Amino acid sequence: MSPSNYTALLSLVSPLFGLGVNCVVQIAAFRAFKQKSLLLSVAIGFLAGLIFMGAAALGAACSEGWRSDFCFRIVFLASPTYICLAYGYFHFVNLGEASIRLRIFDELSRHPKGLPLETLMVAYNDSSILQFRLKRLVSQGDLIDKNGRYDIGRRRFEVVARLLFALKSIILGKMGNPLQ
Amino acid sequence: MARLTSRPALAIYCHEPEFFIYHPGVKVFLITVLLFVAAMLLHVIWWRIALPKKQLPTLFRLFIIFFVTVVFLVQVAARYNACNWLAAPTWIDWLTVAFLYGSLAICYLITYPAIEAHSPTLSLMYALYRSGGKGMSHEDAASFLERFQFISARMGALIADGFLVNSDGLLKLPERNYFFFKAILVYRKVILGLRNSGG
Numbered sequence: 001m002s003p004s005n006y007t008a009l010l011s012l013v014s015p016l017f018g019l020g021v022n023c024v025v026q027i028a029a030f031r032a033f034k035q036k037s038l039l040l041s042v043a044i045g046f047l048a049g050l051i052f053m054g055a056a057a058l059g060a061a062c063s064e065g066w067r068s069d070f071c072f073r074i075v076f077l078a079s080p081t082y083i084c085l086a087y088g089y090f091h092f093v094n095l096g097e098a099s100i101r102l103r104i105f106d107e108l109s110r111h112p113k114g115l116p117l118e119t120l121m122v123a124y125n126d127s128s129i130l131q132f133r134l135k136r137l138v139s140q141g142d143l144i145d146k147n148g149r150y151d152i153g154r155r156r157f158e159v160v161a162r163l164l165f166a167l168k169s170i171i172l173g174k175m176g177n178p179l180q
Numbered sequence: 181m182a183r184l185t186s187r188p189a190l191a192i193y194c195h196e197p198e199f200f201i202y203h204p205g206v207k208v209f210l211i212t213v214l215l216f217v218a219a220m221l222l223h224v225i226w227w228r229i230a231l232p233k234k235q236l237p238t239l240f241r242l243f244i245i246f247f248v249t250v251v252f253l254v255q256v257a258a259r260y261n262a263c264n265w266l267a268a269p270t271w272i273d274w275l276t277v278a279f280l281y282g283s284l285a286i287c288y289l290i291t292y293p294a295i296e297a298h299s300p301t302l303s304l305m306y307a308l309y310r311s312g313g314k315g316m317s318h319e320d321a322a323s324f325l326e327r328f329q330f331i332s333a334r335m336g337a338l339i340a341d342g343f344l345v346n347s348d349g350l351l352k353l354p355e356r357n358y359f360f361f362k363a364i365l366v367y368r369k370v371i372l373g374l375r376n377s378g379g
Contacts, residue, residue: 005270005272008204008205008270008272008273008276009272011205011276012272012275012276012279015279015283027371027372030372031372031373035372035373035374068203069203069204069205069206070205072203072205072206072209073205073208073276076205076206076209077205077208077209077212077276077280080280080283080284081279081280081283084280084283084284084286084287085283085286087287087290088283088286088287088290091290092364092367093367093368093372095364096364096365096367096368096374100331100334101293101334101338101343101361102361102364102365104334104335104338104344105353105358105361105362105365106365108344108351108352108353109353109362109365112352112353113350113352114347114350114351114352115350115351116349116350116351117335117346117349117351120335120351121331121332124331125331126325126326126331126332127322127326129300129331130300130322130325130326133300133301134321137301137304142305143304143308146315148317148318149315149316149317149318150304150308150315150316150317150318150321151308151313151315151316152305152308152309157301157302157305158305158306158308158309160302160305161302161303161305161306161309162306162309164291164294164295164299164302165302165306167295168295170224171223171224171227171228171295172227172231172295173228
């Protein structure tokens with residue numbers, strides 16, 4: 001295999017190895033924290049995968065020579081691929097925390113013969129889900145509950161919401177605005 | 181001149197730039213970005229003209245079919261010496277294109293349910309942001325959230341996308357389309373040791 005093919009192959013597979021390290025470290029960290037902080041374990045796993053990828057690239061660059069094409073591949077091809085895969089893994093793990101869909105699936109998987117819609121709506125009605133979410137947002141500091149009024153606390157969800165609704169208005173037009 | 185005229189006319193204008201010969205990674209990057217941007221443009225145009233009934237499965241197919249079609253057309257063009265430099269990437273480079281394009285597509289597909297349906301948390305945050313610092317009373321927040329009927333909307337989307345089956349008033353899981361969700365549930369219970377899920 002020629003050196004250029006070798007470095008191309010390395011930049012191709014390194015995101016997969018990075019993802020593998022990410023998963024293993026995230027699981028180990030989550031178990032070490034006694035299942036208390038999922039987000040922190042995901043962040044630690046992400047950094048571990050990124051460091052592993054960087055170290056592998058550095059090793060290859062030192063042994064094969066610092067070629068500009070290889071550096072470009074690591075920075076602009078391998079790293080974005082790893083970030084996308086890590087984002088996918090984060091959602092895979094986080095989906096179980098916040099997804100209404102998964103909750104419905106979990107319930108239905110325990111009833112293979114099916115459930116009437118009304119029964120499901122009693123167990124998982126809008127009101128109970130919304131109360132649960134409001135409580136969680138307040139406890140995490142994303143919402144401030146002051147003098148009987150809610151306001152934005154930490155701005156992380158506000159930024160995501162603004163980005164998302166900008167994207168919604170591009171793709172879906174007026175249908176994408178929740179305030180209409 | 182004799183050599184040039186013996187080749188298809190288009191090839192005269194399609195020499196590989198020297199820069200790409202020494203930096204094939206840049207070419208791989210540009211091809212991936214162009215492919216993804218073109219797929220997104222096609223998606224936005226399609227959705228604006230006629231919103232598909234099964235949005236997520238349609239989007240998934242669009243990304244795959246578009247990629248396969250473009251790669252096929254580029255290979256055909258290369259066979260006839262038209263824009264030969266596009267087909268010059270090695271199989272490793274094509275795989276790299278597929279990996280990055282696929283990863284970007286997966287990211288977008290994961291995010292798409294939040295675009296398709298209104299998320300309770302994000303809708304509330306957006307409404308509070310638009311209130312300009314005035315905030316919202318508990319009653320207003322509750323009535324704002326309740327008018328979306330999130331659960332019914334999610335149920336409707338799940339049935340429309342074929343992830344749930346409504347047979348004779350009973351909601352069931354279909355035999356197919358369940359693997360991904362089952363994998364998440366098993367992963368949470370067996371690997372992470374969690375018992376609760378969702379909501």
